[in-house]
Amino acid sequence: MTSNFQRLPRPLKKAQQLASCRTVRIAVLGQGAVGKTETIYRHVFSVDGECVQFEVLDTAGQEEDTILIEEKIKWAEGFIIAYSVTDRCSFDEILRLRFLISHIHSGLKRHGDALPPVVIVANKKDLQYDRMVTTEEGSSIAQALKCPFFEISARDSYEETVAVFSLLYREVASSGALSAFRRKVSSKLMDKIPRIHSTATASLSMRSFSLSSVKDFLTD
Template structure:
């Protein structure tokens, strides 16, 4: 997919009333070390970080503007480690839209895409979705395209599996491009809005598991863009 049709989000004033924002829940899934946290933090702060705690699972809240509409993204950055099936299902039930990420330098992470896509469809097929029987929107993202000499998955292979799964596809470098990363989230929101998923499947999912995942509120993520971002700075903003 080309990046020519997306628009950068316009910065929102801190004083803007969030009651006018539409909240969407996004989960980023994928194996460990594919860059899920780097993608999330790049989107929120415009900065790239190369080192972070791979076990730190967090829900980030970030206010943005997509096509002139105020949107509050709640982004679940999953740890990407092997876990109990019940735990991953709870996270899938929580989200309305999904980003499945893999690294072009890791063939195993690419092979995981198919399993995660079918798991999302299976879990949501068991939920009441109003009058909509369509699976929730999923965007497949191939990260680390800047590491060409370490590449193990071609662009054509990524595009092929995305077409087979009927999902939009992006190949990006979270390290090199903020614009590419923003394009992923903007497109996922458009897919959610046009598919009717937001109106057909508006629900409040609460569980002991999801309640334990720390949150970084929108006011904190706004201030993160003006400071050096590191693992310690993330922990400063974690709330129970």
């Protein structure tokens, strides 16, 4: 299922950050640029008129052991599985990552709680001459896994990236994944990861999928 990008969040004035916002934890999983310093980026904007603070943990491309990835999956309330249309190996990771999310959160699940939502995102659609995975292949695997699907260019269109996070928030809010039980899930490992608020100097030329790599939505 592909999505259009007509419903974008309204920018928030900086003073509005002081108001009470709903926080949602998002983990971006998948292969990507290796060697990054791991950070949780905080971004505040409005989704459907509601103030939302996204805490985005971009783990894509990091080599880590089973305990580390389990802690990060337990921490998150919603997931983006990202792959590059120019990298067949990153596409082949989708099924493994989807299984890990379901398996780990099934162990946390209480009666009546839904498993956290997952959105599948194909990045780098602007690199058509280097494409190795078709749009149809991405859409088909997303349909088989019953996940929303986007094909975007994080470098060229921040609107597309914001649309992904906005839809995922709606999925998280409607699924019950923001329960008190899930929100309390944490660990010493996750507490040590630095939290950084987005800045207006973020570069559009970066290939990271997290909102830190696109235009800032906070205005003076």
